Amino acid sequence: MDVLRPQLININGRIYRRNITKEDSYEEEDFSYMDPPEGEDLAADEACDGHCVEETDKGFRCAIDVPSVLYKYIIGKKGETRRRLEFDTKTSINIPKQGVDGQIVIIGPRRAAVASAATRIEVLVESFRKKQPFTHFLSFPLNDAKVQDGFFRFKEDVLQQCSQDHGVDGSIFQNPAKLHLTIGTLVLLNESEVTKACEHLQDCRSFIREITGGRPLSVKVSGIEYMNDDPAMVDVLYAKVNVKDGSDKLQAIADRLVEHFVSSGQMVREWDRVKLHGTVMNTLFRKDSTAMADSGGSGRQTSGREAFDARNILKAFGDYHFGEFELNSVLLSQRYSTDCTGYYSSAGSVNLS
Numbered sequence: 111m112d113v114l115r116p117q118l119i120n121i122n123g124r125i126y127r128r129n130i131t132k133e134d135s136y137e138e139e140d141f142s143y144m145d146p147p148e149g150e151d152l153a154a155d156e157a158c159d160g161h162c163v164e165e166t167d168k169g170f171r172c173a174i175d176v177p178s179v180l181y182k183y184i185i186g187k188k189g190e191t192r193r194r195l196e197f198d199t200k201t202s203i204n205i206p207k208q209g210v211d212g213q214i215v216i217i218g219p220r221r222a223a224v225a226s227a228a229t230r231i232e233v234l235v236e237s238f239r240k241k242q243p244f245t246h247f248l249s250f251p252l253n254d255a256k257v258q259d260g261f262f263r264f265k266e267d268v269l270q271q272c273s274q275d276h277g278v279d280g281s282i283f284q285n286p287a288k289l290h291l292t293i294g295t296l297v298l299l300n301e302s303e304v305t306k307a308c309e310h311l312q313d314c315r316s317f318i319r320e321i322t323g324g325r326p327l328s329v330k331v332s333g334i335e336y337m338n339d340d341p342a343m344v345d346v347l348y349a350k351v352n353v354k355d356g357s358d359k360l361q362a363i364a365d366r367l368v369e370h371f372v373s374s375g376q377m378v379r380e381w382d383r384v385k386l387h388g389t390v391m392n393t394l395f396r397k398d399s400t401a402m403a404d405s406g407g408s409g410r411q412t413s414g415r416e417a418f419d420a421r422n423i424l425k426a427f428g429d430y431h432f433g434e435f436e437l438n439s440v441l442l443s444q445r446y447s448t449d450c451t452g453y454y455s456s457a458g459s460v461n462l463s
Contacts, residue, residue, distance in 0.1 A: 163224050166217075170224045173213040176235055177299030181205050183238040184214065184231055191234070199227040211300050240378065244295035246307065246457060248367055249441050250360070252289035252351065252388050253453050257331050260432035261286045261390065268423055276342075277418025281396045284389050287452025291351060291386050293364045293440070294377050303376070308458030310374050311442050314367055315460050318440070321362050322462045326438035328354040331388060332431045336420055344420040345394075348387035349432055360386060360437075363462075367440065393417060438462050 163172045185192050201218035218224040265283050272278050298304045337346040364384040371377035393415050443454035
């Protein structure tokens with residue numbers, strides 16, 4: 111760990127520094143307890159801040175909402191993590207059965223001890239949440255009929271003229287029904303978290319309409335570019351998307367959305383600015399047709415990824431025009447799930463107008 115730039119965990123607006131006491135690696139069911147943030151005092155009054163600790167006839171009680179998929183990280187191998195938590199804080203920790211969403215209930219004789227146990231559990235949860243693959247993503251859909259037609263022509267022309275180039279074949283092209291611009295990815299592990307994300311998206315309506323002036327954005331999908339440095343060894347080829355009036359409204363909306371969801375704790379910031387791009391070819395699709403790799407490198411990883419030679423494609427189709435359309439929505443979509451149109455199933459949306 112870089113002592114000058116330690117890993118920080120945001121829990122309910124409070125920032126904790128994560129201290130690693132051993133190498134940060136875990137087997138599937140072998141989870142080790144991590145020491146609490148430096149400076150945490152079990153008996154300190156400030157340990158009670160941020161937690162709803164209720165006084166009962168038998169002491170104190172605190173209930174924490176935790177997705178069931180994360181219970182195993184609190185329990186640990188053969189219950190070791192829970193036992194150590196209970197021993198260190200002198201509390202009792204009750205966890206619902208695996209697969210049953212509910213609350214983890216902490217009971218103890220002292221308010222500060224219960225609050226300390228709650229804090230340690232939340233640190234564990236947030237740490238292991240980051241290891242989960244993303245489940246949902248925010249996007250601008252590009253699956254307009256005109257753009258899809260342009261994409262079909264692009265695919266046919268590329269395969270006709272460049273199929274002899276290394277690594278170029280039909281399997282690495284995007285599904286035209288799934289064309290989109292990824293804004294950011296989220297890990298939503300139960301219906302409650304999905305509902306909360308939808309509410310946050312609706313909260314963004316005011317600034318979105320302030321940017322757009324309450325009107326859809328006329329955008330053009332034109333030109334292609336590649337991600338890495340060597341055009342002869344490309345993994346991702348993408349279409350460039352711009353607002354027709356030359357403004358940066360699309361970029362402004364994307365950056366503000368990420369800012370909002372990061373501040374809410376439902377998204378992790380990966381870059382200073384969102385890189386807006388519509389993936390048209392990706393080598394992840396070669397072995398995994400369900401991969402949604404247009405997410406800043408967060409797609410499902412496959413072994414033996416084979417790059418392709420894009421030099422002739424860039425030379426012949428560098429300014430390829432896919433189409434123009436009126437963009438009027440931001441979608442919160444579910445990964446690996448599609449609707450009747452073939453696009454990713456929507457959990458929520460907000461209009462630009």
